[in-house]
Amino acid sequence: MDRRSFVVGSTAAAAALATGTAAAQEVYPSRAVTFINPFPPGGAADVVARPLASVLEPILKQPMVIETKAGAAGQVGAQFAAAAKPDGYTLLVHIVSISGFAEVDRLYGRPVKFTNDDFIPIARFIADPCVLITNEQQPYKTFKEFLDDVKKRPNDLVFSSSGLHGALHLPMALFMHAAGVQMKHLPTNGGGPALTALLGNNAQMLVSSIAAANAQRKAGKVRALACFGDKRAPAIPDVPTMKELGYDIEYYLWVGMFAPKGTPNSIITTMRDASRKAAADPKFAEAMTNLGQDVAYLDQPEFKAFWDADAKRVQEAVRLVGKV
Amino acid sequence: MDAIFDNLLLGFSVAFRPDVLVYAFLGCLVGTLVGMLPGIGPLAGISLLLPVTFGLDATKAIVMLAGIYYGSQYGGSTTSILMRIPGEAASVMTCIDGYAMARKGRAGAALAIAAVGSFIAGTFGVILLTLVAPPLASFALRFGPPEYTALLVLGLVFLAYMSTTSLVRTMIMAITGLLLGCIGIDVMSGHFRYSFDIKELGDGIGIVPVAVGLFGLGEILSTPSKSVVGKVMPPRFRELMPNRQEWRGSAMPIARGSVLGFMVGIVPGSAHIIASFLSYAVEKRVSKTPGEFGTGAVAGVAGPESANNAASTGAFVPMLALGLPTGPVTAVLMAALLIHGVPPGPQLVNEHPQVFWGFIASMYVGNLMLLALNLPLVGLFVRVLQIPYAYLYPLIIMFCIVGVYLVNSSIVDVWIMLIMGVVGYLLRKFEFDPAPLVLGLVIAPTFELSLRQSLVMSSGNWTIFFTRPIAAALFAVCGVLLTLAAVSYFGRRDWRERLAEAEAGEKP
């Protein structure tokens, strides 16, 4: 934060203290806007939030600050944002797993810290369908060969994941339930370690993001068997979707922007307009292409509908996994 | 061989471009700085500068960010030696003998040996990285949960060599550390353990707050300012440098630390701090004068400081050859490559040879820069000790609070640091050594996770630890060490007498 905005920030805060309501009538945003990144630097939300922030700055004419509040697989950051003052200066960039925390807390009889109702969705920026992959030491060339084998030996194959009830565990749970198969679960502590376990053949199957798996796929280290999108992904056009294979499963690793409940409508509208412009910016598209992603922008109404459907899937998957 | 030579030539042609040199230097400079400042480690340093690299091309970005990473391993020893605060988690072991050396007036020697050891280990690591990265990487992949369990058991066996206090006291500290490591969400079952609904405790207790509290703050609390008499500094640069005997005493530890550190570093999921712990224990085990450890043994600085540098270079092996992160720092570096449109993976060297070889060549240059940067600073840093203690320790407390807060922007971490400071003060009164506690804390989560992962893989069959060759070999080493210890313990004299002796803290 430079000195100028520092001064602006402190005077704005002083004004708010003095008059209480004066801040609400100000033009939003009048100082730096903070994005909460609930994952470690370089994580799924961070790599989208940073380019987003850099294209939003000229649109909103205010600095965008990214504050990392990592912990408990994204729960710490989300809880921080849920409790933040709903003044539009603290926003959250989170991924698909935001919908699962409340369900996991209920499962373990813990107090629920926040639910989806504590957030107002603003926009979705990317949505990467997951992909079912196996390592090169397995004989499976197609999904069917894998399915026939796994049906023959339940609870023998091992799948790795980014963690219990994590973003890469839930789609596998949905798939195993739909196909009626059983595999052993090897939880690790992140997407990288999960892929490492697969490549070292300590696990045989993994549901991964296409972006993370594609470099390994091109090198022939992993094979993609099925994709979790509603249509085939451009990066892997020869891989069938779960729907084509007869399972009604969809699962995306998406990244969206949220505001705490109670944020005034005028602020949400400003942010929606800014997000729409940012998503259409070629610089943002280029940054996403570098990540192996396409911009999959949804404005608030569509995003809200998508999120509601997605939350149902996530909560069902959490219940399927159950308490271990 | 010719191919490697050609590739290196290509790499150096990139690395010696003036603009690339500038970014390598910037990275090394920032790295030294974040390594020195307690709390801000390489991870924070890299994430802070990540946005700055958006305007750069991929080569410059990775050269600069990686410079922060290996540069921080150089800087980490500075505050450990001068103030007994680990500047960086992997420098915890340096606090013990480095600080003891400083108290004997050999701070300059300790700093110089740390810098030279880091340079040798770093360069050794880059040479191995150049020559044998792909085969090493596939070896590293064979390190699954059972192998990792075995490695950590080996670490626990080495614990016995780590401390100057009696075995019972060492074990009590280690177990306390392991118990602290159980705090947080259990990765395998999702249970919250001992976290009392404090969400910040969900990920467990960090190493930095505990180490900074126990070592840094604990030291201050038990040193009232009256008892500190001003030390007279040796005035000349020559006397700041290690003498012949100190060089001789650190040559082999540097060599062993380099090899050991590199081996531990290439294993995905391992931490450098384990490399420096193992190195310290090995040095104490092979030393002819193990009694010197803890009172300023030069090997206790040279070994661990080399090991953590070699480990940071070793960590690049899986990242560059396979596109797999070995830890949080390499994960951020991979994200940086990805953001610049260079997907890390097995094809990196073929698809982007400029980036790959330019990066490797820049590490040769970077290590030289770091040596040139750090050695002259020794004279400057030693002057820190000339600050009167009444002003020095408030400064240290400020660094403890600010630094620990910056790790996670978490005030809970700072409270943990403060509590650990008081604990460290009490431990001193009752003659417990905090080092095994820190090792226990480091080992606990990974040990438990890999043990239980192994059992998932084998459906509860314990033979998995003895049928996989690497795990079996590691367990065999553990067995040999335990047998040797038992033989020397019970063998020569009446063991009761020896037990009493060991209890009394004397060296057998």
Next chain:
Amino acid sequence: MNLRRDHVAGGALILAGAGIFALSTDLPFGTLASPGAGMLPTLLVGFLMAFGVALFARAGESPPLADIAWTDLPHAVRVTAAAAAAVALYTTLGFLLTVGALLFALTFVVERRPFLVSAAFSIGVTTLAYTLFGLLLKSPLPRGLMGF
């Protein structure tokens, strides 16, 4: 019986072990083939208490409790209190005020250094640290309610 150092240390460990054990009742122990969340902690507590007993049993050889010198205690208490106050206020008052006050409290109040020297030292160091951490490294220092 004369109270010795390791009586206190051993006794404290046994008590702590019992306390942690009581906290662990909700954690499933599991089986050896599939350990639960409670297995490692329970085993560790067992070992901790066993070593505590060992320490207690051999305490006769340790120096008497009264031999421990507590002359540094008043200083330690003052420093801890100042640091605790600083930690408590750190996020509310922000970096500049808290660190400045902490340094001043330690040098002027605890160490009884001259007022002007202490003040100059506190202000100087705080400014330097702010420049280094906040401006050069752009790290997120707490800003506090007043905005700085």
